[in-house]
Amino acid sequence: xxxxxxxxxxxxxxxxxxxxxxxxxxxxxxxxxxxxxxxxxxxxxxxxxxxxxxxxxxxxxxxxxxxxxxxxxxxxxxxxxxxxxxxxxxxxxxxxxxxxxxxxxxxxxxxxxxxxxxxxxxxxxxxxxxxxxxxxxxxxxxxxxxxxxxxxxxxxxxxxxxxxxxxxxxxxxxxxxxxxxxxxxxxxxxxxxxxxxxxxxxxxxxxxxxxxxxxxxxxxxxxxxxxxxxxxxxxxxxxxxxxxxxxxxxxxx
Numbered sequence: 001x002x003x004x005x006x007x008x009x010x011x012x013x014x015x016x017x018x019x020x021x022x023x024x025x026x027x028x029x030x031x032x033x034x035x036x037x038x039x040x041x042x043x044x045x046x047x048x049x050x051x052x053x054x055x056x057x058x059x060x061x062x063x064x065x066x067x068x069x070x071x072x073x074x075x076x077x078x079x080x081x082x083x084x085x086x087x088x089x090x091x092x093x094x095x096x097x098x099x100x101x102x103x104x105x106x107x108x109x110x111x112x113x114x115x116x117x118x119x120x121x122x123x124x125x126x127x128x129x130x131x132x133x134x135x136x137x138x139x140x141x142x143x144x145x146x147x148x149x150x151x152x153x154x155x156x157x158x159x160x161x162x163x164x165x166x167x168x169x170x171x172x173x174x175x176x177x178x179x180x181x182x183x184x185x186x187x188x189x190x191x192x193x194x195x196x197x198x199x200x201x202x203x204x205x206x207x208x209x210x211x212x213x214x215x216x217x218x219x220x221x222x223x224x225x226x227x228x229x230x231x232x233x234x235x236x237x238x239x240x241x242x243x244x245x246x247x248x249x250x251x252x253x
Contacts, residue, residue, distance in 0.1 A: 122160025194230025
């Protein structure tokens with residue numbers, strides 16, 4: 001993608017610069033140290049702050065918010081940022097909660113931001129039957145001039161991710177990892193492992209894979225080291241992986 005630039009702010013927060021737009025995903029800017037409740041007896045402590053603050057990002061044209069109800073995807077300072085952004089796109093129930101002109105998309109529904117068509121893609125933020133607990137989540141496919149940028153959102157592999165493989169020709173895949181687990185739910189996982197990311201990358205065959213959302217919170221069970229090991233033994237995938245340096249603008253060419 002000739003004009004795509006990505007800046008990893010931290011966690012799931014990514015500044016996407018493409019097609020004349022500056023789009024921010026899942027804004028999280030709170031400092032570390034606080035514990036946040038996620039509902040149903042689950043919680044997590046934030047261990048690392050953002051590489052950049054909201055005032056260091058410059059103007060933002062739109063926010064793509066995979067879900068509004070977990071603080072590792074939208075925290076207090078991120079929520080304050082939404083008021084100054086002209087376009088916010090999230091889930092249908094999230095749009096109802098946030099109110100105003102926020103656009104809510106069901107999976108496979110689309111909207112336009114400037115010249116870019118944005119399509120919501122399905123997520124399942126946990127094991128089967130977990131949606132009443134984990135809530136609605138979406139990913140985003142951006143139809144850019146040189147190809148599709150897909151942001152997975154917080155999901156485990158399931159029928160919806162297989163639909164993404166079948167329906168989209170993805171050029172750049174931004175994958176949310178971390179192998180989220182909570183003591184109260186034992187071995188159940190709420191986001192992808194490194195091995196699952198490798199399998200999904202093999203199925204998608206993107207030109208570039210960008211891992212995000214794998215560290216900085218106590219509920220992650222796999223950090224960068226574990227994900228790197230999973231990719232390192234996958235000869236057909238490892239050369240596609242781009243690890244972003246937090247706070248640094250990275251051209252994706």
